[in-house]
Amino acid sequence: MTAKFIRFSAIAAALIAAVVLLGLAVGAGWTQAADWQVSHSLAIRVDASDPAFIAFMQGISWIGSGTPRWIIVILLCGLVWHWCGPRCAVALGGASLLSNLASSLLKLGFARARPDLIDHLDHQTSYSYPSGHATSAATVYLLLAWLAPPRWRPYAWTLAATMIILNGFSRIMLGVHWASDIAGGTMLGTAFALLGAWWVARQRADA
Template sequence: MFKHGAGRGTKATQPEEGINDAMAPPGRTGFIIAAAALLSLPAVGLIVDWGGLAWADERALLLLRAQDGNGGFVPGPRWLTQFLTDLTALGGISLLAPITLVISAYLWATGRPHTGLFLTLTVATGWLLSRALKSLYDRARPEAVPHLVEVSSASFPSGHAMNSAIVYLTLAAILAEGREQPTKRQFLYLTAVALVFLIGLSRLYLGVHYPTDVLAGWSFGAGWAILCWIAASRFREGSPPHLLRN
C-alpha cells in the first residue's frame, strides 16, 4: 500500500522503478497460475490411476533407447549416459539440501535473514509434500526399460523434477529481485527453467520415471514455488520485492 500526502504540494510516494515485475506474477494472476499448476498433479494422478496414458508413457521411454537388434533396448552413447547421470544429481535432495542450507546461511550472514528463512521453508515444505505424494500414489517404477541408476522410492510424482523446480525457480526469483533490466531477469528465469527441464528429461532417459511422473513433478514444483512467493509477498504490506529485504 502506498501512502499519499494530505497536504498541498505533497507528492504521492511512488514505488521504486522496476520492482513490481521482478518476481513471480503478483496478485490474482499469480494465484491462478499457482492453483492451476498445483491442481494438475491430482488431475494427472487420476488419469494414471485409471490406466490412461499407460501406453504413451511406456512408448515415450522406449523412444529414448536404441534397439540392440535382439528386441531389447539399450542406452545411447556412453558420453550421453554419463552426462545425464551426472546431470540428474542436480535434482537430488542430497545435493539440493546442502545448496539450500549454504545459500540460506549466506543470506542470513549478509543481512537478509527473512529471505534465508523463506528459502529454507519453501524447499523443506516442498520436499515433505513430495514424500507425502509419493506415499499417497505409490506408483511402481517403469519396467519397460532397465534402470540406469539406483532408485528406491515410488515413481509418482518425480521428486527430482518437483524439488529441482522448487529450488531453482525460487533461487532465480531471489536473484532477480531488484534487477531493473528485463533481460537480466529473463536470463535468470530461463536458465532455471532450462536446468529443471534437463533434469526431468534425464529421469526419463535413465528409465526411472514415466513422462507423467515428470510432468506432474514440474507442474507441482513450479506451482508450489509461485504460491510460496505470493504468500511471502503478502506477509507484509508493500511491493513484493521489498518484502523479503531486511
C-alpha cells in the same frame, strides 16, 4: 487480501489440483500409452549409447538428489539472503522442504511403480509419481528466478529453464520415471515456488 495474493494462491491451488487429477488419470491407466511412447523413445540403451552421455545424464540426476540437492538449496539460501534478506532465504528453504514433503506423501498415496523398460541407470527405492527431482528443480530454480535482482533475473530464468528441462529428461532417459511423473512434479514444484514468491512479496508490500 490483495489481488496478487488471490492470483498467486489461485494459480498454486489450480496446479496442485492438476497434480492430483493427473495422478488419478495415471492410476486409471489413461496416460499409459503416451508414457510408454515417450519413455520408449528417450530411455537410454546402454549397449547403443555413448558412456560419456550416460555419465552426463547420471550427473544431472545426481545434482538433483539427496545430499547434493540440499547442499545446493543451502548455498542458494545464502545467496538470496544476500540479495533480499532473511525472509527470502526462509522462503526458499521452506518451499524446498514443504514441496519435498508433499511429493513424498503423494508418492505414497498414488504408489505408482517405476518404469521397467530398461535396467535403471540410477538406484531408486521410492514410488514414481510425482517425480521428487522434478518437484525440487521447479521449486528451487523458479523461486530463485523470482527472487533474483533485476540485473540477474534473465540469467536466473535461463538457469531455471535449463535445470528443469535437463532434470526431467535425465530421469526419463535413465529409465526411472515416466513423462507424466515429470509433468506432475514440475506442476507441484511450480505451485510451491509461487507460494514462496507470494510470501516474500507480501512483506515487501507491507513495508
